[in-house]
Amino acid sequence: MNLMSTLIRDEIQEMSAYTVADIPDSCIKLDAMELPCRFPEDMQKELACALAVAEINRYPNPATSGLQQLLKETFQIPKQAQIVLGNGSDELIQLITMLLAKPNAKILSVDPSFVMYRRNAVLFGLEYIGVPLNDDFTLNLTAILSAIKTHQPELIFIAYPNNPTGVPFRHEDVQEIIDAAPGVIVIDEAYGSFSLDSFLPYAGNVEKLVVMRTLSKIGFAGLRLGYACGHSILMNELAKIVPPYNMNQLSLTAAKFALRHYGWVEEQINILKRERSRLSEALSLLPEVKVFASEANFITIRVPDVELVFKALKDSNILIKNLHGSHPLLDQCLRLTVGTFEQNQQVLNVFQHLFSK
Ligand SMILES: *Cc1c(COP(=O)(O)O)cnc(C)c1O
Numbered sequence: 001m002n003l004m005s006t007l008i009r010d011e012i013q014e015m016s017a018y019t020v021a022d023i024p025d026s027c028i029k030l031d032a033m034e035l036p037c038r039f040p041e042d043m044q045k046e047l048a049c050a051l052a053v054a055e056i057n058r059y060p061n062p063a064t065s066g067l068q069q070l071l072k073e074t075f076q077i078p079k080q081a082q083i084v085l086g087n088g089s090d091e092l093i094q095l096i097t098m099l100l101a102k103p104n105a106k107i108l109s110v111d112p113s114f115v116m117y118r119r120n121a122v123l124f125g126l127e128y129i130g131v132p133l134n135d136d137f138t139l140n141l142t143a144i145l146s147a148i149k150t151h152q153p154e155l156i157f158i159a160y161p162n163n164p165t166g167v168p169f170r171h172e173d174v175q176e177i178i179d180a181a182p183g184v185i186v187i188d189e190a191y192g193s194f195s196l197d198s199f200l201p202y203a204g205n206v207e208k209l210v211v212m213r214t215l216s217k218i219g220f221a222g223l224r225l226g227y228a229c230g231h232s233i234l235m236n237e238l239a240k241i242v243p244p245y246n247m248n249q250l251s252l253t254a255a256k257f258a259l260r261h262y263g264w265v266e267e268q269i270n271i272l273k274r275e276r277s278r279l280s281e282a283l284s285l286l287p288e289v290k291v292f293a294s295e296a297n298f299i300t301i302r303v304p305d306v307e308l309v310f311k312a313l314k315d316s317n318i319l320i321k322n323l324h325g326s327h328p329l330l331d332q333c334l335r336l337t338v339g340t341f342e343q344n345q346q347v348l349n350v351f352q353h354l355f356s357k
Contacts, residue, residue, distance in 0.1 A: 011123075017200070021050050031319045033216075033217050035221075039264065043264065043331055046257070047257050050254075060252055061248055066256060075213070076200070077200060078202075080205065080231075082234075084235050087225075089212050091246065097117075097126065098241060099238055099241055100154045101124035105153070107121045107128050108130075108156045109130055109158065111329075112330055113159050114135070114163050114188065118130065129147055131143050131144045133162075137329070138170075147215070148182065149180075150254050155185075156183070156186065159188040160199065161194070161195050163190065164326075165300050165321055166294030166300050167292050167294065181208055185208055191297060193218045194269065198285045204230060204232070205231070211230065212228045218269060219265055220254070223251045225255050276294060280294065282348050283301060289301050289351065290303075297337060298337045302332050302334075306322055309334060312350050
């Protein structure tokens, strides 16, 4: 028998590594909810100057970097909320799971949702309870409240808006889940900037509530900057298990630069939201394509044959996410990140060519 197979935990051996698509630069990358643009050249130069003088000889100190204050001002995070920064919100999901990983602890979320909730449950030995969404990807509140009552989960994750579906949940439903939560509840607002609603104004009010956000989907996936906003009692406990120096000096510098130029970011968000409407309306005109309403920067659709559509897009050098097979509710579903006008036009060309006869 191979040595590692005797040493390494079974549940990890059964996992596969999170793989990132290996794709040529020329590819139109619409698989990972990245913003399709970067700063214009004059701003890039200004950023380069800021990075050039960053104190990379020193360990980073997020607390004195001024970033948290900037986050609070830019996103109107309530005064009473305390912030913990993560190397992407992925790290915060991991740390919050670790924080609550007592023996026999349980995590509850909806299914399908962000894969990292389940993955971290497995990593830290918590039982994962996934409550299925309705067929139209809305919340099944009755089922969730009943599962909460039965399982009494220590930790609940609700992605609001949800990934990979994008369909908005009702605010009142999520509020009921928060009220019913017997433990910590994380509202993961990775797509909050594209959505009409947010729980951020409640951050810091209730001990059990964490509102988590990230810069990844609004133009800065490469910086790896997520932030959790919550009550000081919980955030102080979370702060104890954050690895020292998890944020790096260059990221902190670039993130501060981005927030000082948030007007530019906001413009991109508005353009993207307009493109989302345009793309979903155009796709809705095709009778073969079922378009789900989205409040995120992606659109989930159902087509008669995912393989056919995926391949046609691929042949046109467009990469999207095939959701088929990842959950029964996602039968024949695809997820398209909204791109630039030109990119979306190319996507539409492929669909129109395939379906309008
Ligand atoms: C993309 C995504 C994240 C991860 O964001 P990072 O900050 O890049 O780690 C977290 N939650 C959801 C629901 C996401 O879709």
